[in-house]
Amino acid sequence: MWVRFVLGLLMTVVCLGIAGRRAFFLYRVGQKFQPLEAERRVDAGSAVRAEVAEVAFQRKLLRWTVPGVAHFLVFWGFMILLFTIVEAFIGLVKADFQIPIVGNFAWFGFIEDLFALLCVLALVVFTILRIQQAPKNLGRRSRFFGSHIGPAWFVLFMIFNVVWTLLAYRGASINAQELHDPANADKMGFLHGAFASQWFAAILPKTNVEFWETFFLLLSLGVLLGFTVFVTYSKHMHIFASIPNVAFARRPRALGALEPVFWQGKKIDFEDPGDDDVMGVGKVEDFTWKGLLDFATCTECGRCQSQCPAWNTDKPLSPKVLIMGLRDHSLAKAPYLLAAKNEAGEVPEGGIPEAAAAEAAKPLVGPQGDESAHVGEHGITGEGVIPFDMLWSCTTCGACVEQCPVDIEHVDHIVDMRRYQVLMEGAFPEEAGIMLNNVEHAGDPWGLGRSKRLEWAESLDFELRVYEGDKIPDDVEYLYWVGCAGALDDTAKRTARAVATLLHEAGVEFMVLGEAESCTGDPARRMGHEFLFQMLAMQNVEVLNEAGAKRIVVTCAHCYNTLANEYPQVGGHYEVVHHTTLLARLVADKRLTPVQRVDAAVTYHDPCYLGRHNRIFAAPREVLGAIPGTQVQEMPRNREKSFCCGAGGARMWMDENLGERINQNRADEALATKPDIVAAACPFCITMLSDGVAQRQQEGTAATTVAVTDVSEVLLRSVRPDLVDSLSASS
Amino acid sequence: MKIVVLVKYVPEPTATWKFAPDLTVDRAGVEGRLSELDEYAVEQAAQLAEKGVASEVVFLTVGPAKAAEGLRKALAIGGDKAVHVLDDAIHGSCALSTSLVLAKALEKEGYDLVLAGMASTDAELSVVPSMVADRLGINQATFAGELSVDGGAVTIRRDSDVASEKVTAALPAIVSVTDQTGEARYPAFKAIMGAKKKPITTWSLADLGVDASAVGLGAASVRTVDVSPTPARTAGTIVTDDGEGAAQLAGFLADRGFI
Ligand code: SF4
Ligand code: SF4
Numbered sequence: 005m006w007v008r009f010v011l012g013l014l015m016t017v018v019c020l021g022i023a024g025r026r027a028f029f030l031y032r033v034g035q036k037f038q039p040l041e042a043e044r045r046v047d048a049g050s051a052v053r054a055e056v057a058e059v060a061f062q063r064k065l066l067r068w069t070v071p072g073v074a075h076f077l078v079f080w081g082f083m084i085l086l087f088t089i090v091e092a093f094i095g096l097v098k099a100d101f102q103i104p105i106v107g108n109f110a111w112f113g114f115i116e117d118l119f120a121l122l123c124v125l126a127l128v129v130f131t132i133l134r135i136q137q138a139p140k141n142l143g144r145r146s147r148f149f150g151s152h153i154g155p156a157w158f159v160l161f162m163i164f165n166v167v168w169t170l171l172a173y174r175g176a177s178i179n180a181q182e183l184h185d186p187a188n189a190d191k192m193g194f195l196h197g198a199f200a201s202q203w204f205a206a207i208l209p210k211t212n213v214e215f216w217e218t219f220f221l222l223l224s225l226g227v228l229l230g231f232t233v234f235v236t237y238s239k240h241m242h243i244f245a246s247i248p249n250v251a252f253a254r255r256p257r258a259l260g261a262l263e264p265v266f267w268q269g270k271k272i273d274f275e276d277p278g279d280d281d282v283m284g285v286g287k288v289e290d291f292t293w294k295g296l297l298d299f300a301t302c303t304e305c306g307r308c309q310s311q312c313p314a315w316n317t318d319k320p321l322s323p324k325v326l327i328m329g330l331r332d333h334s335l336a337k338a339p340y341l342l343a344a345k346n347e348a349g350e351v352p353e354g355g356i357p358e359a360a361a362a363e364a365a366k367p368l369v370g371p372q373g374d375e376s377a378h379v380g381e382h383g384i385t386g387e388g389v390i391p392f393d394m395l396w397s398c399t400t401c402g403a404c405v406e407q408c409p410v411d412i413e414h415v416d417h418i419v420d421m422r423r424y425q426v427l428m429e430g431a432f433p434e435e436a437g438i439m440l441n442n443v444e445h446a447g448d449p450w451g452l453g454r455s456k457r458l459e460w461a462e463s464l465d466f467e468l469r470v471y472e473g474d475k476i477p478d479d480v481e482y483l484y485w486v487g488c489a490g491a492l493d494d495t496a497k498r499t500a501r502a503v504a505t506l507l508h509e510a511g512v513e514f515m516v517l518g519e520a521e522s523c524t525g526d527p528a529r530r531m532g533h534e535f536l537f538q539m540l541a542m543q544n545v546e547v548l549n550e551a552g553a554k555r556i557v558v559t560c561a562h563c564y565n566t567l568a569n570e571y572p573q574v575g576g577h578y579e580v581v582h583h584t585t586l587l588a589r590l591v592a593d594k595r596l597t598p599v600q601r602v603d604a605a606v607t608y609h610d611p612c613y614l615g616r617h618n619r620i621f622a623a624p625r626e627v628l629g630a631i632p633g634t635q636v637q638e639m640p641r642n643r644e645k646s647f648c649c650g651a652g653g654a655r656m657w658m659d660e661n662l663g664e665r666i667n668q669n670r671a672d673e674a675l676a677t678k679p680d681i682v683a684a685a686c687p688f689c690i691t692m693l694s695d696g697v698a699q700r701q702q703e704g705t706a707a708t709t710v711a712v713t714d715v716s717e718v719l720l721r722s723v724r725p726d727l728v729d730s731l732s733a734s735s
Numbered sequence: 736m737k738i739v740v741l742v743k744y745v746p747e748p749t750a751t752w753k754f755a756p757d758l759t760v761d762r763a764g765v766e767g768r769l770s771e772l773d774e775y776a777v778e779q780a781a782q783l784a785e786k787g788v789a790s791e792v793v794f795l796t797v798g799p800a801k802a803a804e805g806l807r808k809a810l811a812i813g814g815d816k817a818v819h820v821l822d823d824a825i826h827g828s829c830a831l832s833t834s835l836v837l838a839k840a841l842e843k844e845g846y847d848l849v850l851a852g853m854a855s856t857d858a859e860l861s862v863v864p865s866m867v868a869d870r871l872g873i874n875q876a877t878f879a880g881e882l883s884v885d886g887g888a889v890t891i892r893r894d895s896d897v898a899s900e901k902v903t904a905a906l907p908a909i910v911s912v913t914d915q916t917g918e919a920r921y922p923a924f925k926a927i928m929g930a931k932k933k934p935i936t937t938w939s940l941a942d943l944g945v946d947a948s949a950v951g952l953g954a955a956s957v958r959t960v961d962v963s964p965t966p967a968r969t970a971g972t973i974v975t976d977d978g979e980g981a982a983q984l985a986g987f988l989a990d991r992g993f994i
Contacts (some may be wrong), residue, residue: 179965274924283924430923437921445768446749453749520750 005099008218012096012225017230024237030300033334034293036341039269041292044254051251058250061317064409068307071133074126078163081123082243088116088170089228095173095221100181102192111195117174117200120167127164134160139381144318147306150325150381152239156304159240162231167403168225175204176217205444238323239328245301246410252294253411259402259617261569262419265427265534266292274535284423284532287368288334288389289341291417298412307403308414313648314397315672316506318663320379321397323404323414326390330417331364332388340364369395369425372433381687393662395421396433400653401612406644407446422532432476436531447522449657451539460490460497463514463730466508469515475552481584482507482514483553488523488561489687495694496559496687499714501731503559503583506720510595512586514557520547524566526702531654538574541566557586559716561613561686562652568618582614584624584685584715588670591630591719598722601633604680606718608636609670609693610646611686624685624715631722639673649684649692656688670697675706682712690714736886736906737791739841740780740814741851741863742773744798744805748856755953758959759827760857767857770803772852774812774919776912779882780850781813781920788884791815793844797825797836803935807911810920810930816846817933822940827952830858834866839943841871848889849909851880864911874904880915 057063062079087103094101106112134156139149148156178195195201208216235241256261265272269292277283285291306324312647314321339360351361370377370388377386379394395418404414425431442451461468469480474702476483484507490500499589507514525540547570548556557580558564568580590596606628614620621643628636641647650656650666660666671693674682682697684690693712700706721728746752746765753764771778783789792814796802799821806817820840828836841849854861861877868875879891880899889910890903904910922930940947948954974983988994 277928427924430921430926432921434918437918440921445747445766451749453747455749455751535927699985 006223009096011222012093015222015226015229016093019233023232023236026233029338030236030296033338033341034296036120037289037291037293037296038267039292040252040294041263041266042271043263043267044252044294046252050255054250054253055247058409058411059247063410064307064407066641070129074129074133077119077122077126080128081119081126081167084116084119085170087112087121088120088174090405092170092173092221092224092228095177099177099217100192101329102194104352105222106194108193108586110193112197113201114197114199116194117171118179120171122201123167124164127160127167130160140316144315147310148326150305150309150379150383151304151306152324155238155240158234159238162234163228166224166231167251169220169227170684171200172204172208173217173220173224174198174201175206175208176220176649178205178214179208179210180217196440216608217630237300239304240724242301242303242410245297246303249294249297249301250411252297254413254416258405258411258413258416258563261573262529263416264538264573265420265423272354272534274538282424283427283534284425285417285420285550285602286366286424286428288330288337290424291330291420295330295413295417296334297475298417299327300335301410302327302331302412303410304328305409305411307407308412311407311645311647313399313401313403313650313666314663317666317669319393319397320377320391320662322379325379325383326394326418327412327414327688329384329389332383333366333368336360336363337561351359369421369431372431392431395425396658397655398653399612399650399655399666400480401648402616403612403645403648406616419530419532421451422530423534424532426532427535432531433658436654436657436661439527439654440531440533440536443525443528443540447540448492448529449523450488450492452492454485457486457491458516458518459501460486460492463503463733464501464504464508465538465727465730466505469513470518471515471520471551472518473520475550476515480515482512482555482557482581483548483551483722484514484516485556485558485563486516486521487558487563489691490559491521493687493691495690496714497542498732499559499687499690499716502714502716502720503557503587505724505731506587506590506596506716508558509723510590512590512595517551520551524563526566527654529566529570529655530652541571541574541576545571545574548576548578548720551562553578555581557581557583559583559685559687559714561611561618562688565613565617582618582620582623582685584614584627587716587719588626589629590629592665596719596723598631598719600722600725602631602718602721603633604718605635605637605678606681606683607639607674607677608642608715609639609649609681609682609684609689610643611684611689612646612652613649615646616644624683627715627719628683631719634718637679639677641673649689651688651692656691664695667692667696668699669696671700675700675710679710681718682710683718684712684717685715687714736783736789736847737845738780738783738789738848738850739795739844739846740773740776740793740809740861741776741837741849741867742805742809743770743797743855743857744768744797744802745770745855745857751823751828754962757827759952762801764910767801767804768810770852770856770902772856772914773809774852775914775916776850776852777809777812777814778919779912780915783884789848793818793846795837795840795844796820797828797833797840797902799826807927807930808922808935808936810933810935815933817935819935819937820939820943821937822947824940824947824951825842827946827955828950829955829957830860830862831866831956832950832954834863835869836940836943836945837863838865838870839945840938843866843938843943846905848872848884851909851911853911853913864909868909871907874906874908875910876902876904876908877911879910879912882910882912882916931986960964 062076065075137146138144224720265283272281308323309315337357343356367388370391372392374387377391398418400415439449442449446453486500489496525537529537564582601703628634647670649670682693697710697712701708744767746760747768750765755761780792784792794806794809794814794817797820803819820836851864868949876891878893880894881892883890888903888905889908893902894901974980
């Protein structure tokens with residue numbers, strides 16, 4: 005008894021000591037990062053709800069049924085095993101220990117053993133999945149491509165070891181009880197139900213039972229403690245880190261609005277910034293400690309990577325590899341961060357290992373045209389921690405955030421790095437500068453100017469009410485925010501006319517801002533140009549507040565997101581509806597009656613900023629479904645899993661010359677459903693998908709009759725077929 | 736070597752312009768900006784400073800109070816300081832009197848090389864650099880698509896439809912540059928903040944010794960008689976090809992004297 009106690013204690017102290025030292029080290033590194041943003045309030049209620057949903061019920065994991073259920077079993081297996089582990093630890097000093105009350109019952113032992121076996125079953129599933137989906141077989145298409153493969157296998161092996169050694173110990177314990185203390189054989193009631201432990205009891209030698217009991221007890225604790233140490237040094241950190249990470253995550257999700265720029269936890273005032281304020285993230289420690297926690301929590305599961313439009317079109321961006329790269333860099337740079345600095349804020353020569361000094365000297369984002377930059381199976385190479393093209397390939401579609409089971413905030417991190425590049429360095433894909441200049445001076449990304457903002461309405465068959473500087477009259481129900489595309493892009497102008505006509509048809513009184521409207525600032529903000537965004541937002545909010553706007557209807561998914569979710573940050577609080585929501589309501593209320601049959605197979609594409617970012621999935625489908633004759637179809641990737649058109653994140657305004665074109669990939673997916681109409685609800689998606697479909701039409705692989713159009717235009721065909729031609733002629 | 740860049744704060748070309756009762760553009764009613772064409776000159780000056788060719792870069796503008804914003808934009812791209820000639824009496828000046836004010840300001844400030852854009856995006860006259868050269872009696876080299884400065888002389892490439900000329904002018908000289916010289920950089924926010932700390936000196940006509948009666952609307956060499964909106968575009972002609980399409984197109988062009 006003494007020997008096993010001393011050995012057990014020694015093992016425990018050593019292993020927990022190592023793990024604790026590692027945890028303290030990570031904590032100290034985290035302290036070198038920025039404090040949390042002042043506006044990130046973690047309210048206990050939503051944190052608890054999130055823990056229950058994401059951790060306890062594994063909500064996001066279960067979206068992928070097979071690996072989800074397997075993970076659920078391992079998670080709950082370990083939760084139940086905790087009891088067994090407690091029993092084992094106390095077994096060090098008290099061989100016949102049983103957990104009070106429940107320990108008396110056979111069913112308790114049964115449950116413990118059942119979950120242990122289910123855990124093993126899950127391990128078998130994981131093994132099969134890992135073999136099937138090995139990067140060796142699937143290459144870039146594998147979600148594990150770029151993950152640490154060896155350590156992942158080791159984790160599976162160790163979990164297996166933890167389970168069987170615990171069961172073996174319990175088996176040995178049963179033997180010991182029965183042989184040495186027959187009078188007490190009934191005492192540990194739970195062991196009667198511990199059927200798997202009994203199997204071990206049956207095969208273990210019946211001699212030297214106490215020796216075997218001690219042996220397996222120490223072995224199981226050794227395996228467990230060794231595993232714990234390994235965990236704190238590996239991607240398996242998530243078993244601890246995910247709990248605080250979920251608690252401190254942005255709620256309801258890190259999608260929709262972007263946060264303003266913070267420095268030292270305070271919002272930066274662009275009118276009068278502090279001299280030393282750093283805008284965005286230029287060094288890894290400019291992330292908040294929640295950022296570091298994100299990096300440490302990543303399980304390398306690759307769910308994000310499997311959905312990423314950039315990755316799936318062979319671009320050098322995988323959200324997983326990006327997060328892993330930031331983690332590796334943070335840890336490699338840690339000695340530098342923790343080292344004592346001299347007065348100039350530098351680490352004295354030789355004060356830290358050379359490798360750490362070299363890592364600290366690396367720019368966070370590499371230069372444009374860096375030939376050595378590569379994102380591959382073994383992570384990232386190149387002059388910067390994150391290659392230039394990796395940073396700029398992101399469309400901010402949010403598919404990664406949507407998928408991540410541990411609530412990592414990829415889009416926020418990417419935009420924060422872009423912010424530094426744009427605001428502090430002036431470094432970004434050059435062609436996007438044209439858009440920024442246009443937005444700044446002309447008020448729209450094309451640079452056409454305010455004077456052209458009403459031309460779209462010239463062929464309307466009714467008088468459009470235009471805001472002229474006085475308060476919006478009371479009889480106006482909605483302010484119609486036409487958006488730059490709706491006002492200026494030829495295809496989107498058709499949508500603007502269709503929506504205006506439908507509203508008029510339904511008897512909805514509405515008004516447009518005309519020349520007083522300008523770009524919402526979405527492309528500037530997604531590019532990281534927060535200053536320009538703030539300027540535009542404040543200017544628009546001033547106009548809207550002066551006009552007394554209360555309810556706004558929008559046709560662009562990006563405008564919708566900005567007006568509804570981001571303008572409150574600058575004092576603009578409105579009730580914003582997307583035109584598809586409003587149209588669905590008008591149809592349901594019988595204020596619009598689709599009369600004409602539209603015999604067409606319609607495939608609907610979910611715009612990222614309408615669907616994932618704003619959860620509007622049903623309304624556009626309701627509108628399409630309400631039209632007699634339509635057959636509404638889905639692409640394989642739909643709703644939450646919709647695949648980006650390639651225009652978001654200001655990518656619309658940048659060249660796309662790496663890999664396959666995203667819009668082509670999506671257009672091909674749509675064409676594979678054999679549609680007559682591909683419908684979307686955002687002008688940028690429509691431009692992108694039109695281009696992709698036109699390409700195939702030119703090549704002769706798609707029917708020339710396939711049309712790409714807005715949901716409202718399909719509805720117009722049914723409600724006012726007589727107007728379709730006059731409103732779709734370009735003006 | 737000291738470079739002075741002439742820049743103009745113009746009404747935003749894509750906006751709707753309104754005209755004041757005196758038929759000048761109502762500057763209060765329209766946003767303004769640093770003329771896009773002048774940004775090329777600003778960029779060239781910034782590059783010459785970065786190459787160590789220029790030791791000092793100064794931006795000079797003549798314009799209303801808000802023209803200082805144009806100077807700030809230029810200072811965000813590069814340069815050391817700026818001069819703003821601001822005087823109510825200048826309102827409505829024509830190119831000739833503007834060139835007088837600029838010449839006087841240049842004399843007062845001192846320069847080795849003067850850079851300017853190829854034209855302003857509002858009046859689009861392209862004559863001011865030549866007028867300034869004449870008033871100062873210095874060399875001029877206009878419409879430079881490329882420029883370099885070497886040992887007391889500036890050399891430019893000047894492209895026309897038929898030839899590409901290489902022209903060299905001894906300093907002091909004035910050079911106007913075209914959009915061929917290369918897009919101006921997009922200033923980072925840090926540079927914009929930095930620009931706020933660079934000095935802008937304001938001079939009045941009196942500071943320059945220019946008599947107010949020599950400039951302004953009254954002294955203008957051209958007079959605006961009337962302002963009316965551009966007539967709306969008329970609908971185009973659509974030719975449907977019924978086998979005769981080519982002939983119809985040719986006919987359309989022939990009618991208008993294109994072929
Ligand atoms: S937001 Fe979209 S494009 Fe960007 S990393 Fe995530 S999945 Fe990829
Ligand atoms: S970021 Fe999230 S989804 Fe992506 S690999 Fe890491 S844990 Fe998985």
